[in-house]
Amino acid sequence: MPTVAQRVDISDVDDPRVDDFRDLSRADRRPDRPGGRGLVIAEGVVVVERLIASRYPVRALFGVQRRIEELAEAAAGLNVPAYVADADVMARVVGFHLNRGVLAVADRAPVVDPADLVQRSQRLAVLExxxxxxxxxxxxxxAAALGVDGVLLSAGCSDPLYRRSVRVSMGHVLRVPFAHLESWPEDLKLLRDEGVRIAALTPRAEATPLRDAGLDEGRVAVLLGSEGPGLTDEAIEAADVAxxxxxxxxxxxxxxxxxxxxxxxxxxxx
Amino acid sequence: MPTVAQRVDISDVDDPRVDDFRDLSRADRRPDRPGGRGLVIAEGVVVVERLIASRYPVRALFGVQRRIEELAEAAAGLNVPAYVADADVMARVVGFHLNRGVLAVADRAPVVDPADLVQRSQRLAVLExxxxxxxxxxxxxxAAALGVDGVLLSAGCSDPLYRRSVRVSMGHVLRVPFAHLESWPEDLKLLRDEGVRIAALTPRAEATPLRDAGLDEGRVAVLLGSEGPGLTDEAIEAADVAxxxxxxxxxxxxxxxxxxxxxxxxxxxx
Incomplete structure (x- = not known):
């Protein structure tokens, strides 16, 4: 395979070598892939750099010449093709005009064991x-900006590796490790067993005001629920403090x- | 004029009575209106309720029957027409399908004097x-959720009453008073003259960590700059603390x- 320095020019919209980048608005569903889920897709120079630095195995880059050149340093030694096309060809492959001018795709990586993640984390977010x-x-x-070491996801959460999540996270979903909890809220015992204090965030009037809850000391996990309904009663009851x-x-x-x-x-x- | 209880049915897409609601994606520019700026537009039951409760003079409501009925209590005594149409007619007037099913328009209100706003505020946000x-x-x-009493805007800011701002604010832009500063950053003296402490938020390493800045006491104004460039040096220098x-x-x-x-x-x- 060519190194990234040995770029591959793409002028034919139907070139099968860029099939991983085709029709991106549907790219989160790939019946041909394990689990039917899409590849990890990074958009824009900054997010592609974060993908290259992550544990996800990059398969290829695809961009306009200027953006591929901006990535030369980050991609040095990366043994994958860098497909180069003009903005028009790119737009027709991808299915829409791409402001950011460069993409990368990577394979998914093995899932993280939640017990391992808890063990090596001081501060966690737990999403319901x-x-x-x-x-x-x-x-x-x-989470990345404010020093949260890991994220645990209950069954009702979306896939953090969906294209839009990757983009809105500015690529930090590729850096902050996450793991899935199977039994909810029973698996919160993984946190209790490790002595991690569990704080449930809720608008309930009887809850402790954040600034009085003393969360700035010790190992803490913050439980967050979805915007409409918030956390379930079961989740709040399973926490050490609301x-x-x-x-x-x-x-x-x-x-x-x-x-x-x-x-x-x-x-x-x- | 009919009260809101006396609804007006609209079945003709070209009915001039709903012209204020026509082609909403362009509604922020109205060359026929003072200053060329659009009316205040509220979308969805909650935001329409906030518009009705605000100082902006409501001109009319427009919605599907179910949503207009949900607004009956909030709109009681409001002496404006409530135009009712089916979702299809509404979509064709507005220019797109409207999930929230109801709109209201209001006139703009006289601008607030910045000195007055400073005088009656304990906590302010100042946007550059x-x-x-x-x-x-x-x-x-x-700002509304966390107890900020008023917002001051420098010349480089967008109009908070643009349709998308109103929507994303959940209507709180209609509740939190704001005023425009003409001279920037000279007009920050309005704050200094009132003894309001000015804190500039910046990623600069030499700035004081937020939790050590003692901002939980006294009257404070927080200066915030745009996401890319952040605050200008002039703004940071005009502040009491970074x-x-x-x-x-x-x-x-x-x-x-x-x-x-x-x-x-x-x-x-x-």
Missing amino acids: GIGDHENLGALFRN VRIPMAEGVDSLNVATAGAVTFHALSGI | GIGDHENLGALFRN VRIPMAEGVDSLNVATAGAVTFHALSGI
Whole structure:
């Protein structure tokens, strides 16, 4: 296979070598792939750089010449093809005009064992029923920025590796390790067994105000539920403490990723 | 004029009575209106309720029957027409299918005097160059939730009353008062003259970590710049203190509305 320096020019929209990049708006479903799920797709120079630095095995790059050149350093030694096309050919392969001018695809990597992830984490986010890909991506961006070491996902969450989540996370979903919990909320015992304090974020009036909850010490996991219904009663009861962000009267709630950021900052060890 | 209880059925897509709701994707520019700017447009039951409760004079409602009925209580006594159409007619007037099923339009209201706003506020957000309508809307939502009393906008900011800002703010842009600063950053003296402490949010390493800045006491204004360039040097120098949210290595920044939320929580008097 050519190294990235040995670029491959693509002028034919139907060239099968760029099939992994074809019709991106449907790329999250790939019946031909294990589990029917799509490849990991990174868009834009910064996110492609994060993909290259991640544990996901890059298969290929595809971009306009200028963007591929910007990636020369990050992609040095990466033994995959770099397909180069003009913006028009790219748009016709991908299915829409791509502002960011460069893409990379990678295979999925083996899933992370949740017990292992808990063991090596000081601060965790635990997500229940976060179905919205943008909120999920934004939560990973905020987790990465504010020093959260890992994310645990309950069954009701979307796949963090969906294209839109990767993009909204600015690629941080590729850096912050995550694992799936099978039994919910029983698997929260993985945290209790390790002595991690579990704080459930809820708007309930009887919950402890965030700034009084003492989350800035020790190992802490923050439970976050989806924006509409919030955490289930079972999840709140399984936590060690229920915590609320004090809010003005007449305001329903913050966006879940924003509430996550406010809470992550409160426990940040950075 | 009919009260809202006396609904007006609309079956003709070209009916001039719903012209204020026509072709909404272009509704932010209205050459026929003062300043060329569009009416205030609220989408969805919750945001329409907030518009009705606001200082903006409602001109009319337009929705499918079910949504208009949901608004009966909020609109009681509101002396404007409520146009009712089926979803198809509505979509053809508005220009796209409207998930939320109801709209309201209002006139703009007289601008607020910035000195007055400063005088009656304990906590303020001051925005420099926030051009993105979604970020602007999200900042107002977060300001409302976390007890910020008012927002000051420098000349480089977008209009908070643009349709998308209103929607993303969940209507809180209609509740949180805002005013425009003419001279930037000279007009920050309005804050200094009132004894309001000015804190500039910046990623600069030499800035004080947010949790050590003591912003939870007294009157405070938080300066926020746009997501890419951040605050200008002039703005940071005009502040009393430069504050940073500690962030993990390799992470550029938080979204500006998210950074705002983290900061507003730190100064919240709620």
